Amino acid sequence: METYGGFMLIVTTNEIAGRQTAEYLGIVSGDAIVGANMFRDLFARVRDIVGGRAGGYEKALKGAKEAAIEDMVAEAQALGANAVLAVDLDYETVGDSMLMVSASGTAVKLA
Numbered sequence: 001m002e003t004y005g006g007f008m009l010i011v012t013t014n015e016i017a018g019r020q021t022a023e024y025l026g027i028v029s030g031d032a033i034v035g036a037n038m039f040r041d042l043f044a045r046v047r048d049i050v051g052g053r054a055g056g057y058e059k060a061l062k063g064a065k066e067a068a069i070e071d072m073v074a075e076a077q078a079l080g081a082n083a084v085l086a087v088d089l090d091y092e093t094v095g096d097s098m099l100m101v102s103a104s105g106t107a108v109k110l111a
Contacts, residue, residue, distance in 0.1 A: 008073050009083035009110070016083065020111040025079040029104040030071025032064040035097055061099065065089060068103040081107035 009016060068089070076084050087105035094100050 007082055008076065010069065010073065010087055010105070011083070011085055012087050014086050016085070016110065019083075021083075021085070021108045022111040023109040025076070025081050025107040025109065027104060028072050028075040028079070028081070028084060028107045029102060030068040030073070030075065031100060031102045032067035032071070033094060033098055033100045034060045034064045061091075061101070064099060064101040065103070068101045072103040072105060076105075076107035079107050081109060083108050083110050 015021065072084065072087070084105040084107055087103060090102045090104075092100045092102070
């Protein structure tokens with residue numbers, strides 16, 4: 001269970017143990033698209049050949065995930081939610097060199 005801004009609970013489950021859902025406010029989502037740059041691509045290809053982790057890509061992916069979740073949380077806060085249930089993260093490639101991360105869930109008010 002994660003908290004954002006000290007009060008927003010973010011979970012992948014459909015409920016939070018010990019907490020009652022008082023109101024369902026609707027589906028919320030956030031998206032982030034990151035582009036790969038030429039140098040990161042080059043070093044990732046070298047690492048594919050010699051082995052090892054592609055740190056630049058991992059950092060970009062983590063940043064995109066955090067941005068998508070932050071956008072989803074902002075949408076939930078605008079609805080007056082204090083939690084987002086059933087959060088799902090999806091990853092898609094866009095074109096040849098871009099990655100899209102989408103976060104979606106159900107905004108709720110917990111009792």
